[in-house]
Amino acid sequence: MIANYHTHTxxxxxxxGEAEDYIKEAIRLGLKEIAMTDHVPHIDNTDPARMKWEDFNAYNQLLDEAIAKYKDQITIYKGFECEYYPEALDFYKKLINEYGYTVMVLGQHRCGPDRYYNAFTNMNKEALEIYTKTVCDALHSGMFSFVAHPDVFLFSYPKFDQHAEKALRTIYKTCEELNIPIEINGFGYHADRPYPNFEALKISKEYKLTYLINSDAHRPELIYTDKMRELEETVAFLGIKVTQTLPEERHIKAI
Ligand SMILES: [Zn+2]
Ligand SMILES: [Zn+2]
Structure with a gap:
């Protein structure tokens, strides 16, 4: 791994940890690029496990300072992990057009009316259809750099069945058509979660896809671990070739 494009604070x-702690660790590891992509804040602050809306300016300033301090040692991108919520899109556009956020990660954890369905708690067949449509709509918006953990719903969905396969095939096909990379998620692998799902990854080989392995680090020391190397080896063993850096056209510069 020479770059990581999915990093929290x-x-x-x-x-x-602060952005600076992750950047220092990435430099220590010899990485060439890092994108800081914390969970985007929402004006309603409904989810306590997200950045608070009123914290954005302070976070953004700290991030800018860290970039200025370390820019000669590593390439640092500003980004966010975002849900595709129609009411949030104006803010995402502002992040891209006015604040210089270019690595926009689609991480769809919730979907449906009032964000009722949650990948971690209550996925079922109906939810899966809504999830798939939401992800594909998001991909078509042109606003996202890549799709994080497309198989995250397997956390609460009973098992990898024909419906799960259909959902992922639809997402893979859309990513293939639009040339949008899919992520193989290191955080799920670290935590022994049901994603990344290797059966799904084998199926994904039927499509012409670009793959990224990211750590989705929630602690600075988890950017690139032995477990991440193990994941890289496992993926290589499946015959999947991973891109080392995010293709230039997936840096969203204006929308
Ligand atoms: Zn997180
Ligand atoms: Zn994440």
């Missing part, structure tokens, strides 16, 4: 209220 303590500002999302369920991770540890």
């Amino acid at each position: 303590r500002w999302c209220n369920h991770a540890k």
Whole structure:
């Protein structure tokens, strides 16, 4: 791994460390690029495990300062992990057009009316259809750099069945058509979660896809671990070739 494009900070209220701590660790590891992509804040602050809306300016300033301090040692991108919520899109556009956020990670954890369905608690067949449509709509918006953990719903969905396969095939096909990379998620692998799902990854080989392995680090020391190396080896063993850096056209510069 020479780059990591999915990195959190303590500002999302369920991770540890400042952007600077992750950047220093990435430099120590010899990485060439890092994107800081904490969970985007929402004006309603409904989810306590997210950055608070009123914290954005302070976070953004700290991040800018860290970038200025370390820019000669590593390439640092500003980004966010975002849910595709129609009411949030104006803010995402502002992040891209006015604040210089270019690595926009689609991480769809919730979907449906009032964000009722949650990948970690209550996925079922109906929810899966809504999830798939939401992810595909998001991909078509042109606003996202890549899709994080497309198989995250397996955390609460009973098992990898024909419906799960259909959902993922739809997402893979859309990513193939739009040339949008999919992520193989290191955090899920670290935590022995049901994602990344290797059966799904084998199926994904039927599509022409670009893959990224990211650590989705929630602690600075988890950016690139032995476990991440193990994941890289496992993926290579499946015959999947991973891109080392995010393709230039997936840095969202204006929308
Ligand atoms: Zn997180
Ligand atoms: Zn994440």
